[in-house]
Amino acid sequence: MSNNPINLSKGNNVVIEERVSIGQNVSIGHNTVILEGTKIGDNVKIGCNCVLGIKANGTSNMRQIIENERSLVIKNDTKIGNMVSIYSGAFISRNIFIGDHASIRENVLIGENSVIGRAAIIELNSKIGKNCTIQTLAYITGDTTLEDNVFIGPCVSMSNDKYMGAKKYSLKGPHIKDGAKIGNNASILPGIIIGRKAIIGAGSVVTKDTSDEEIMVGVPAKKIKTLN
Amino acid sequence: MSNNPINLSKGNNVVIEERVSIGQNVSIGHNTVILEGTKIGDNVKIGCNCVLGIKANGTSNMRQIIENERSLVIKNDTKIGNMVSIYSGAFISRNIFIGDHASIRENVLIGENSVIGRAAIIELNSKIGKNCTIQTLAYITGDTTLEDNVFIGPCVSMSNDKYMGAKKYSLKGPHIKDGAKIGNNASILPGIIIGRKAIIGAGSVVTKDTSDEEIMVGVPAKKIKTLN
Amino acid sequence: MSNNPINLSKGNNVVIEERVSIGQNVSIGHNTVILEGTKIGDNVKIGCNCVLGIKANGTSNMRQIIENERSLVIKNDTKIGNMVSIYSGAFISRNIFIGDHASIRENVLIGENSVIGRAAIIELNSKIGKNCTIQTLAYITGDTTLEDNVFIGPCVSMSNDKYMGAKKYSLKGPHIKDGAKIGNNASILPGIIIGRKAIIGAGSVVTKDTSDEEIMVGVPAKKIKTLN
Numbered sequence: 001m002s003n004n005p006i007n008l009s010k011g012n013n014v015v016i017e018e019r020v021s022i023g024q025n026v027s028i029g030h031n032t033v034i035l036e037g038t039k040i041g042d043n044v045k046i047g048c049n050c051v052l053g054i055k056a057n058g059t060s061n062m063r064q065i066i067e068n069e070r071s072l073v074i075k076n077d078t079k080i081g082n083m084v085s086i087y088s089g090a091f092i093s094r095n096i097f098i099g100d101h102a103s104i105r106e107n108v109l110i111g112e113n114s115v116i117g118r119a120a121i122i123e124l125n126s127k128i129g130k131n132c133t134i135q136t137l138a139y140i141t142g143d144t145t146l147e148d149n150v151f152i153g154p155c156v157s158m159s160n161d162k163y164m165g166a167k168k169y170s171l172k173g174p175h176i177k178d179g180a181k182i183g184n185n186a187s188i189l190p191g192i193i194i195g196r197k198a199i200i201g202a203g204s205v206v207t208k209d210t211s212d213e214e215i216m217v218g219v220p221a222k223k224i225k226t227l228n
Numbered sequence: 229m230s231n232n233p234i235n236l237s238k239g240n241n242v243v244i245e246e247r248v249s250i251g252q253n254v255s256i257g258h259n260t261v262i263l264e265g266t267k268i269g270d271n272v273k274i275g276c277n278c279v280l281g282i283k284a285n286g287t288s289n290m291r292q293i294i295e296n297e298r299s300l301v302i303k304n305d306t307k308i309g310n311m312v313s314i315y316s317g318a319f320i321s322r323n324i325f326i327g328d329h330a331s332i333r334e335n336v337l338i339g340e341n342s343v344i345g346r347a348a349i350i351e352l353n354s355k356i357g358k359n360c361t362i363q364t365l366a367y368i369t370g371d372t373t374l375e376d377n378v379f380i381g382p383c384v385s386m387s388n389d390k391y392m393g394a395k396k397y398s399l400k401g402p403h404i405k406d407g408a409k410i411g412n413n414a415s416i417l418p419g420i421i422i423g424r425k426a427i428i429g430a431g432s433v434v435t436k437d438t439s440d441e442e443i444m445v446g447v448p449a450k451k452i453k454t455l456n
Numbered sequence: 457m458s459n460n461p462i463n464l465s466k467g468n469n470v471v472i473e474e475r476v477s478i479g480q481n482v483s484i485g486h487n488t489v490i491l492e493g494t495k496i497g498d499n500v501k502i503g504c505n506c507v508l509g510i511k512a513n514g515t516s517n518m519r520q521i522i523e524n525e526r527s528l529v530i531k532n533d534t535k536i537g538n539m540v541s542i543y544s545g546a547f548i549s550r551n552i553f554i555g556d557h558a559s560i561r562e563n564v565l566i567g568e569n570s571v572i573g574r575a576a577i578i579e580l581n582s583k584i585g586k587n588c589t590i591q592t593l594a595y596i597t598g599d600t601t602l603e604d605n606v607f608i609g610p611c612v613s614m615s616n617d618k619y620m621g622a623k624k625y626s627l628k629g630p631h632i633k634d635g636a637k638i639g640n641n642a643s644i645l646p647g648i649i650i651g652r653k654a655i656i657g658a659g660s661v662v663t664k665d666t667s668d669e670e671i672m673v674g675v676p677a678k679k680i681k682t683l684n
Contacts (some may be wrong), residue, residue, distance in 0.1 A: 012243045013259070015468045015486045030261045031277070031469070033486045035502045048279040049311070049487070051538040053505040054556070082279040082313050083505070085538050100282070100313045100331055101347075103556055103574055110522045118331055118349055119557075121574055121592055133393050136349055137367050137385075139593050139610050151393045154367050155385035155415075156337045157593075157611035157641035159658060164318045164637040165589050165607045181392040185385035185415040185433075187611075187641040187659035202387060203415035203433030203447055204642075205659030219447045219659055219675045240471045241487070258471045258489045259505070276489045276507040277539070309542050328510070328541045328559055329575075346559055346577055361621050364577055365595050365613075370532045379621045382595050383613035383643075409620040413613035413643040413661075430615060431643035431661030431675055447675045 011048065020053075028083065037071040038090065044074055047082035047100065053084075054087045056106045070107075081118070099136065102162075111148065123160075126173060135184070144173030152176075153184035153202065160188045179210070197227060239276065248281075257310065265299040265316065272302055275310035275328065282315045284334045284352075298335075306309065309346070327364065351388075354401060363412070374403030380404075381430065383414035390418045405440070414449075425455060467504060476509075485538065491543065493527040501557055503538035503556065510543045512562045512580075526563075537574070555592065567604065578617075582629065591640070600629030608632075609640035609658065618646045633668070642677075653683060 005022035011030030016022075020034050023042035028034070032046055035053030048053070053072040070089040074080070078092055081100035086092070089106035096110055099118030104110070108122050111130035122128065122140040129148035134140065141158040160173040172191040176182070180194045183202035188194070193209040200206055201217030210216050213227040233250035239258030244250075247345070248262050251270035256262070260274055263281030274280070281300040298317040302308070306320055309328035314320070317334035324338055327346030336350050336391040339358035350356065350368040357376035362368065369386040388401040392394070400419040408422045411430035416422070428434055431447030438444050441455040461478035467486030472478075476490050479497045485504030494509035502508070509528040523611070526545040530536070534548055537556035542548070545562035552566055555574030560566070564578050568587035578584065578596040585604035591595065597614040616629040628647040632638070636650045639658030644650070649665040656662055657673030666672050669683040 006572070011261075013241050013469050013487065017325075029279075031241065031259055031487055031505070033467075035504075045285070047282070047285075048263075049259070049277055049505055051556075053483075053537060054503070055551075057501070057503075057535055057537070079285055081285070082282060083277075083311055083539055083557075097285075099559065100279075101311075101329065118351075119347070119610075123574075123592065136351065136369075137365070137388075137593070141592075141610065153387055153389075153392060154369065155611070157658075159591075159609055159640040161609075163653070164609060164639065165639070172414070181394075183392065183415075184387040184417075185413070185641070187639075189640075189658055199392070201433075202435075204416055205657075207658075239489075241469050255601075259469065259487055275510070275513075276491075277487070277505055307513055309513070310510060311501070311505075311539055327515075328507075329539075329557065346579075347575070364579065364597075365593070381615055381617075381620060382597065383611070409622070411620065412615040412645075413641070427620070429661075430613075430645055430663075438516075 011160045013210075017053075023076065025101055035072075035088070041074060041076040041078070041094070043077045044080070045078075046080045047084065050080060050084045050086075052080075053088045054085060055205050056089070093130075105142070114132060117154070123173075129178070141173045141190075143171050145175045147176065147178040147180075147196075149179045150176050151181040151185070153182055153186070155185040156182050156188070157185070160189045160190050180210075199227075245281075251304065263300075267299050267301045269304040269306070269322070271305045272308070273306075274308045275312065277310055278308060278312045279315075280308075280312070280314045282313060284315060284317070289440070315352075318354060321358075333370070345382070351401075357406070359371075369401045369418075371399050373403045375404065375406040375408075377407045378404050379409040381410055381414070383413040383417070384410050385413070386416045388418050408438075427455075473509075479532065490505045491528075491544070495527050495529045497530060497532040497534070497550070499533045500536070501534075503540065505538055506536060506540045506542075508536075508540070508542045510541060512543060512545070529577075549586075561598070573610065585634070591666045597629045597646075599627050600605075601631045603632065603634040603636075603652075605635045606639040607633050609638055609642070611641040612638050612644070613641070616646050636666075655683075 006024045009027035015033045029048030032050040069074035074092045075094040077095045079101040085103045087106040090108045093112040097173040098116045101119040105124040110128045113131040117136040123142035126144040132150045134152045135154040138156040141160040160171045176194045177196040179197040187205045197210035198210045201214045205219040207220040234252045237255035243261045245264040257276030261277040266281035303321045303322040305323040313331045315445040318336045321340040326344045329347040333352040340390045342360040345364040351370035354372040360378045362380045363382040366384040369388040386400045403419045404422045405424040407425040415433045423440035426438045427443045432445040432449040435448040462480045465483035471489045473492040488506040491509030499662045530548045531550040533551045543561045543562040546564045549568040554572045557575040561580040565625040566584045570588040573592040579598035582600040588606045592611040594612045599614040616627045630648045632650045634651040635653040643661045651668035654666045655671045661675040663676040
C-alpha cells in the first residue's frame, strides 16, 4: 500500500500489492486481491474474493494488447460485490454498483450512478454513460458506446466482429443512444446504432440501425411503432 | 463459529465468521468464506473460493433493500460447488446441488432435491420448488415462482420489469407451473404464466400465457400442439 | 507439490495440494488453489482466485459420474485468467488462453492454440479442436464436438437433452465441423450437425443439420445462400 488509509476495514487473507492507494472509510472483504497501482476513493465497499487491477494478458493468436500503464481507478461511494474482476486501465466513476461475478476489462469508462448487474461483462474499450443500468448476465462487447440513461436488460448479447474472426482488427461494437432500452436476451449486431429512447423487444435480433424513439421487435427486428 | 462441529473437514485460508453453526460431517474447501450467522446442516459439502451468507447491498438508485435479519440456511446433504455466492436470507433445502459460479440472492427458497446449474443465477424473492432442474447459465429473475419438477434449459432468460426501469417497484417475474419444461435460450417476459407440463421450444420468446400441456415455439411463441 | 519447480512465481495464500507437478517458469496468482494430482507444464501463467483440478461431484438425482482417476493436465505456454474453475480429467493443450470466470469440466479436451472466452463454460465429455475461438459467455454443452478452426460467438447456447430431463442418459451435443462460424446468441439443438465452413447468423435457432458452406439465419434457421 502507498498510503495509510483512515478507517480501513480489511478482511482476512486480503492481498494489497505495491503502490495501491486507498481513501477513507473503505471496506475490503475477505480473500480479495488488490493488484499493483490500483487507486480507490473514499467510502468504497468491496466484497470478498475479488481481483481488482488485473493486467491485460493473451496468447499470440489473440487481438493485440495495447500496453497500458494506466491504473484501475475506483471513485468515491462505489460498491463492488463478491468475486468481481476488474482490469487495470478501467475508470469506475462515483456511486456505481457492480454486482457479484461481474467482469470489467481494460480501457472501460463507467459513468456516475450506473448499475452493473451480477455476472455482467463489459469488454475492453467500451464507454458506459451516466445513470445506465446493465442487468444480470448482459454482455457488452468491446468497442461499444452506451450514452447516458441506457437500460440493458438481462442476458442481452452484443457482438463487434462482423467477420467472426476471419479478418483482423475491424472491430466495432454497437452505439446505443441516450435513454434507449433493450429487452432481455436481445442480440445486437456489430456497429448497430440504436436511437435515443428507442425500445428493443425481448429476444429481438437487431440487424439494422434503429431511429430515435422507435420500438422494434422480432427476428430480424422490425419497427412496430414510434413513440409520440 | 458458534458450535464445535463433529468431523469438520476445513481447507486452508477458510474464513468462518461469528455465529456460524455447522452440522456433522461437513467439508469446506480452501479459501471459502462463511459469513456471519450462516447455518449449515449435516453432510454438507462446500467447494473452494465460495462466499456464503452475503448481506444485501446497493446504491441509492437501486431497488430498496428490505432489511433482513434472517440467516442463510443450508440443510442436510446439500452440495455446493466452487466460487458460489449465496446471500443471507436464502433457504437451501436438503439434497440440493449448486454448481460452480452460481449465485443465489436473499429471500430465495429452493426446494428439496433440486439442481442449480453452473453459473445459474437466482435473483431475490424467488421460489424454486422440489425436484427442479435449472441448467447452466440460466437466469431466474426476481419475484419468480417455479413449482415442482420444472426443467429450465441452459441460458434461459427471464425478466420481471415490463417498464425496463422507467417505473419503480412494479416488478413481477414469471410463474412456471408443475412439470413445465423450458428449452435452452428461451426468453420469458414479465408476469408470464406457463401451464403445467407445458413445453417451450429452444430460443422461443414467450409473450403470452401458456395453458397446461401446450407446446409453444417461435418468436413470438405460438402453440403448435397440445399433449394428449 | 511433487517436484521442485524452477523459477516458480507464487502469490500469497496459494494452496498447492499433494502430487501436483509444476514445470519451469510458471506463475500462480494470489489465492489460487491447485488441487491434488494436477500436472502443469512450462511457461504456464495462472491468475488469482482460480480452482484447478476439481473432482467431479453431484447428488443422487443427477447424471452418473464416471469415476475418473485422470488428472487435470495443462500443457506448456497456456494462460489462465482469474477465478477460473477446471476439473480433474480435463486436458488443456499448449498455447491456450482461458478467460476469467471460465469453467471447464471433466473429460474435456481442448486443442492447441484455442481461445476460451471470459465466463465461457465447457461441459463434460466435450472435445474442442485446434485454433478454435469460443467467445465470452458461450455455452458448450456436454458431449459436444468442435472440430478445428471453429468460431463460437458470444452467448451462443447449446443443449444436449432432447427430452429435457424426461428420459435419462440419451444425451448428445452438437457436432460443429471445421471452420464453421456461429453468430452471437444463436441456439443449437441437441445432436445437430453443422457443416464445414457453414455460417449461422446471430440469434438463429438451429433445429436441422446444416450442410457444408451453407449460411443459415432466423428462427428456425433457414438457408439463405451457399458460399461459392
